[in-house]
Amino acid sequence: MTEPATSRPAGRPVEIDERIAAYKGVWVFIETERGHVHPVSWELIGEGRKLANTLGVDVWGVILGPQGEANIAAANEAFAHGADGVYLMEDPILAEYRTVPFNKGLCNLVNTYKPEILLLGATTLGRDLASAVATTLATGLTADCTALAIDLDTHSMAATRPTFGGSLLCTIHTLKARPQMATVRPRVMAMPPKLSDRTGKIVNVALGMQEQDIITKVLDYIPDRNQDQAQLAFADFIVAGGRGLGKVENFRLVTDLAAVLGAEVGGTRPLVQGGWIPQERQIGQTGKTIRPKLYIAAGISGAIQHRVGVEGADCIIAINSDPNAPIFDFAHYALVGDAMKILPALTEAFRNRLSVNRKTI
Amino acid sequence: MHVVVCIKQVPDSAQIRVHPVTNTIMRQGVPTIINPYDLFALEEALRLKDQFGAKVTVLTMGPKMADQALRKALTFGADEAILLTDRAFAGSDTLATSYALSSAVAKIGQTDPIDIVFCGKQTIDGDTAQVGPGIATRLNLQQLTYVSKIVSIDKDARQIVVHRRAEGGVQVLKTAMPCLITMLEDTNHIRFGTMADAFRAARYTLTEWSATEAGVPDVTHCGLRGSPTVVKKVFAPTAKTVKATPIAGDTPESLSQTLIDTLFSAHPGLQEDLESRVASNSQGA
Numbered sequence: 001m002t003e004p005a006t007s008r009p010a011g012r013p014v015e016i017d018e019r020i021a022a023y024k025g026v027w028v029f030i031e032t033e034r035g036h037v038h039p040v041s042w043e044l045i046g047e048g049r050k051l052a053n054t055l056g057v058d059v060w061g062v063i064l065g066p067q068g069e070a071n072i073a074a075a076n077e078a079f080a081h082g083a084d085g086v087y088l089m090e091d092p093i094l095a096e097y098r099t100v101p102f103n104k105g106l107c108n109l110v111n112t113y114k115p116e117i118l119l120l121g122a123t124t125l126g127r128d129l130a131s132a133v134a135t136t137l138a139t140g141l142t143a144d145c146t147a148l149a150i151d152l153d154t155h156s157m158a159a160t161r162p163t164f165g166g167s168l169l170c171t172i173h174t175l176k177a178r179p180q181m182a183t184v185r186p187r188v189m190a191m192p193p194k195l196s197d198r199t200g201k202i203v204n205v206a207l208g209m210q211e212q213d214i215i216t217k218v219l220d221y222i223p224d225r226n227q228d229q230a231q232l233a234f235a236d237f238i239v240a241g242g243r244g245l246g247k248v249e250n251f252r253l254v255t256d257l258a259a260v261l262g263a264e265v266g267g268t269r270p271l272v273q274g275g276w277i278p279q280e281r282q283i284g285q286t287g288k289t290i291r292p293k294l295y296i297a298a299g300i301s302g303a304i305q306h307r308v309g310v311e312g313a314d315c316i317i318a319i320n321s322d323p324n325a326p327i328f329d330f331a332h333y334a335l336v337g338d339a340m341k342i343l344p345a346l347t348e349a350f351r352n353r354l355s356v357n358r359k360t361i
Numbered sequence: 362m363h364v365v366v367c368i369k370q371v372p373d374s375a376q377i378r379v380h381p382v383t384n385t386i387m388r389q390g391v392p393t394i395i396n397p398y399d400l401f402a403l404e405e406a407l408r409l410k411d412q413f414g415a416k417v418t419v420l421t422m423g424p425k426m427a428d429q430a431l432r433k434a435l436t437f438g439a440d441e442a443i444l445l446t447d448r449a450f451a452g453s454d455t456l457a458t459s460y461a462l463s464s465a466v467a468k469i470g471q472t473d474p475i476d477i478v479f480c481g482k483q484t485i486d487g488d489t490a491q492v493g494p495g496i497a498t499r500l501n502l503q504q505l506t507y508v509s510k511i512v513s514i515d516k517d518a519r520q521i522v523v524h525r526r527a528e529g530g531v532q533v534l535k536t537a538m539p540c541l542i543t544m545l546e547d548t549n550h551i552r553f554g555t556m557a558d559a560f561r562a563a564r565y566t567l568t569e570w571s572a573t574e575a576g577v578p579d580v581t582h583c584g585l586r587g588s589p590t591v592v593k594k595v596f597a598p599t600a601k602t603v604k605a606t607p608i609a610g611d612t613p614e615s616l617s618q619t620l621i622d623t624l625f626s627a628h629p630g631l632q633e634d635l636e637s638r639v640a641s642n643s644q645g646a
C-alpha cells in the first residue's frame with residue numbers, strides 16, 4: 001500500500017520514513033542574553049536528558065552568541081546539567097537577539113546535524129525564535145508544554161499542553177516532519193541535579209552572515225529595574241487571589257497575609273483582565289509558572305489554566321467556599337469556607353505563630 | 362501608508378464550560394469575541410490612521426460567522442475587511458494557518474502595498490504566539506514581537522523604531538518597513554468607535570476569499586493536511602491520587618490554628634524558612 005499523495009505536504013521526498021530516520025538526538029537551545037544564561041535552558045536539558053535516555057540518543061545544547069569566555073562557561077554548565085555536547089556558534093552579529101540571524105544560525109545547524117527533537121524555553125526570545133525556525137523548516141511546534149514524553153509506538157515526542165483557554169489538556173505529536181519542536185515555560189520542569197565532573201564535546205560552527213545584510217538594528221537595551229519586577233517565578237512563598245474574592249477591595253486580605261509571611265502576591269487571569277493586579281503578577285499558563293515551598297490560593301477555583309502554573313509548588317493550601325472547586329483536586333490542604341473570613345484569621349494566626357513577627361510588634 | 366491587522370474570532374474563554382461526562386467543550390451558546398490581544402494591535406493600527414492617514418485593512422481566517430469579528434473591527438474605525446474562509450482551512454495548526462494568512466496578506470499587498478502587518482501577541486484560545494512570526498517568516502517581513510511602543514516612523518525613509526519587550530529589559534529596535542509587529546497587551550486602549558463608523562460597518566460589504574481567491578499556491582499546505590502537528594488526545598486532568606487534607610474548624614480562628622499546626626508538623630523546617638524570610642524582609646525594609 002502506498003500512502004495517498006494528499007497526506008504528504010508537497011515538495012517533500014517520497015521516502016518520508018528514511019528522511020525522518022536521518023534525524024537523531026535531542027537538542028536544547030541554550031538561551032543567553034548579554035552573557036547570562038536563562039535557567040530554563042538547564043531545566044530543558046534535564047527534560048531532554050530523560051527523552052534522550054528513552055530514545056537511546058545524546059543530548060546536545062546549542063549556544064548562539066558573541067565570542068567570549070562566557071560561552072565556554074555556559075557549555076560546561078550544560079554538561080554538568082546533563083548535555084553530552086554543545087554546538088557553539090560565535091559571531092558578533094549574535095551579540096543581541098534578532099530574529100533573522102538567530103533563525104538562520106539555528107536552521108543551518110538543524111539542517112546540518114539533523115536532531116529529531118528541538119526544545120526551547122517559552123520566553124519572549126524562545127517563542128520568537130521557535131516560531132521562525134518551525135516555519136522555515138516546515139515542521140511542527142507545540143507551545144508551552146507542561147509534559148514531554150516519548151511514544152514508543154510511533155517513536156515520536158508526545159507534547160502535552162493545556163488547550164481551549166486552559167480547560168482541557170491535549171497531547172500533540174509531529175509525525176511526518178523533523179525536528180519535533182516544543183517550547184516549555186520557565187519553572188515548569190524541575191531543575192536537574194548538577195554533576196560538575198561531567199564533560200562533553202564542543203563543536204564550533206560559523207554563522208556566515210554579514211552585518212550589512214541584516215536590516216534590523218538594536219539601537220539600545222534598557223534593563224528593567226529589578227526592584228520593580230515581581231519575582232514570582234523564583235519566590236518561595238506566594239499568596240494569590242481569584243475571582244472568589246468578589247471585589248477588588250477584598251484583595252487587600254491577600255496582601256495582608258502575604259506581608260505577614262514575607263510572601264509575594266499573585267492572582268489569576270480574570271484579576272489581571274479586571275485590572276486588580278498587573279500582568280506580571282498573573283499566575284498560570286499565560287502568566288508565571290511558580291514552584292514555591294508554600295502557595296496559598298484564596299477564592300481561586302483552579303481551572304487547568306491556573307493548575308499547570310502552580311502544580312510545581314511543594315505545598316498548596318486552597319481556600320474556597322465551593323467544596324467541589326477543582327482546586328481541591330490538586331491542593332494539599334483544603335479549607336472550605338469564606339475566604340473573606342478565613343484570610344484575616346489566618347493572617348492573625350501566622351502573625352502570632354511566627355516569632356519574628358512577635359518580636360517586631 | 363497601508364497597514365493590515367490580522368484578527369481572530371475566539372470563544373469568550375470566561376464562558377467556556379467542559380461537559381463533565383464527555384470532556385468535550387460545550388460551545389453552544391458561548392459568545393464569540395475578537396481575541397482581546399488583537400485589540401491592542403487594532404488600536405495601534407488605528408493610531409497610524411490618525412497620525413499618517415494610514416489605510417487599515419482587517420483580515421481574519423475562520424468560518425463564515427467570523428464576519429462578526431470583522432464587522433466589529435470596522436465599528437472601531439478599520440477601513441476594509443477581508444474574510445478568508447474555505448473548507449480547505451479546517452483543522453489548520455499554526456504552520457498551516459500562517460501559510461493561508463500569508464497568502465492572503467501577499468494578495469492584499471498586490472493591489473495596495475503594505476507597510477506594516479499587525480497581530481496580537483497571541484490568542485486566548487490557542488495561546489501559541491506562533492502565527493504572527495509565521496507570517497513574518499513566510500513573507501520575509503522584519504519580525505518585531507512583543508512590541509510595547511512604536512517610538513517613531515519615518516514614512517519617507519520607510520523606517521520604524523520600536524520598543525520590544527525582552528527578558529529582563531526592553532530592546533530599542535530600528536528596522537525597515539515592511540515589517541510585522543505583534544503588540545504587547547496593555548500598551549493602549551481600544552477606542553470607542555464613532556456613530557459614523559458604526560453605520561458604515563453595518564452597511565459594509567465584506568470581501569470573502571476562498572483559498573483560490575486568496576491566491577493560496579498549494580491547498581495541500583492548508584488545513585489538516587498541511588498541519589505537521591497531530592492532536593492525539595484531549596483529556597481532562599486527573600485528580601491527584603492523594604486527596605487534599607481537609608482542614609475544619611468551628612470558627613475561622615480555630616480553623617487557622619488547626620491549619621498552621623497541621624502544616625508545621627507535616628513540613629518540618631517550613632516555620633523556620635518563613636521566619637528567616639520575614640526577618641530578611643524586615644531588615645531590607
